[in-house]
Amino acid sequence: MxxxxxxxxxxxxxxxxxxxxxxxxxxxxxxxxxxxxxxxxxxxxxxxxxxxxxxxxxxxxxxxxxxxxxxxxxxxxxxxxxxxxxxxxxxxxxxxxxxxxxxxxxxxxxxxxxxxxxxxxxxxxxxxxxxxxxxxxxxxxxxxxxxxxxxxxxxxxxxxxxxxxxxxxxxxxxQKADKVSQYMPERSPHSVGQTVYAVIRHIENHIFELRSINVLAKNLNYNSSYLSHVFKQRTGMTLQRYINHKKIEKSLELLKYSNISIKQVGEKLGYETIQSFSKAFSRIMGYPPSHYVANQREQY
The missing domain is CATH 2.60.120.10 (Jelly Rolls)
Incomplete structure (x- = not known):
């Protein structure tokens, strides 16, 4: 080699x-x-x-x-x-x-x-x-x-x-973008479970393009209020909070493995400014992204 x-x-x-x-x-x-x-x-x-x-x-x-x-x-x-x-x-x-x-x-x-x-x-x-x-x-x-x-x-x-x-x-x-049923599904426990799973899967696959719950609902052909309601009912967590956590989870991977700047990570995940990304990161992690990056560098 x-x-x-x-x-x-x-x-x-x-x-x-x-x-x-x-x-x-x-x-x-x-x-x-x-x-x-x-x-x-x-x-x-x-x-x-x-x-x-x-x-x-x-x-x-x-x-x-x-x-x-x-x-x-x-x-x-x-x-x-x-x-x-x-x-x-x-x-x-x-x-x-x-x-x-x-x-x-x-x-x-x-x-x-x-x-x-x-x-x-x-x-x-x-x-x-x-x-x-x-x-x-x-x-x-x-x-x-x-x-x-x-x-x-x-x-x-x-x-x-x-x-x-x-x-x-x-x-x-x-592959084309994931789509679920083209109509409002029956609200049975089974269909609600499928709906929540479809939401989780879509967030996982489209975390970089995801900008709002309204866009997410439109992509999956659901009403945004209904989607937020069934997600909270089934998981105990609001849909927005779940999206925020998944974005910060993805930012940890990017900051550790991609060597791109904090600002670029924030932009990639849809945050308008480095300040808004840092605030969202600190709210979930308890410390700013700069602290996480510094700790990673010390390990290497």
Whole structure:
């Protein structure tokens, strides 16, 4: 394994793990490269032939990915997969830095049974592009951390994270937003339980896009007052309080594993200012996010 931490003109940092073919096999995946890069405004990665499959997850900023003659505008929260055999280039926005994590890999013969459908889909087009609706950034960052920490059973953890990343990316590329029944359901105990479960599942899957209870209710085709009432009745917690707790829970993951700023975490979770995020965080945790970040740095 070749691990690099490089800094050069136009690049703030580049942590790269490279492997020769056959050196890093994790179940049905042969890994060639995994890492993270932060590019300054206007920085370019020249066009090169893509020799393996590559999946990228945009952490922050914006820029452009080029697949042959196609230009794809990317921003924080986007994921992009590009197939082998095509020309690939990257250019950062002139007014914004670009930071992303990536993995270069191939499926091996062990993937034929487990990932046959996913493999066929991913390789069916030069590229696939979508919003990250399944939180790939968390397993991505945890996986990169495994390569550096070398903890016991890292190989097992890395394989599990890779499989989670591949399946989650496939879901983001192929699945439409969750919908429940198109009519107001009967208010039986059974249907109420299904309603609450649908709400919890939707919050889990759409925590970054969730802005209000009204939007949540509209997405699930329910009346917002009814939804709030049955949620409190069934769980003993108000719907807004539950959403607040889930957002702070997600912020703990992001602050620990993604290395993005407190301000960026707050923006990603829909808080208008860093002050409103810090206030919400302190209300639940008992201390500000800056205190949590400082404690995490002390541990490392």
């Amino acid at each position: 070749d691990m690099e931490n490089t800094m050069h003109a136009g690049c703030q940092f580049h942590f790269d793990n490279k492997f020769v073919e056959g050196q890093a096999t994790f179940g049905g995946i042969d890994l060639f490269q995994i890492g993270e890069i932060c590019c300054e405004c206007g920085y370019e990665i020249p066009a090169h032939n893509q020799y393996c499959l590559e999946l990228s997850c945009i952490v922050s900023g914006s820029g452009y990915f080029f697949i042959n003659d196609t230009c794809i505008k990317v921003a924080a929260g986007d994921i992009l997969f590009n197939s082998a055999g095509y020309s690939h280039a990257i250019k950062t926005d002139q007014t914004n830095m670009l930071r992303f994590v990536y993995m270069g890999f191939k499926f091996n013969e062990l993937a034929d049974m487990e990932f046959a459908e996913i493999q066929a889909f991913l390789q069916s087009a030069p590229y696939h592009f979508a919003k990250d609706t399944h939180n790939l950034l968390i397993p991505f960052m945890r996986n990169i951390d495994e390569f550096y920490s070398r903890k016991p059973y890292s190989h097992t953890m890395i394989r599990n994270y890779f499989e989670e990343i591949i399946v989650s990316a496939y879901r983001s590329f192929t």
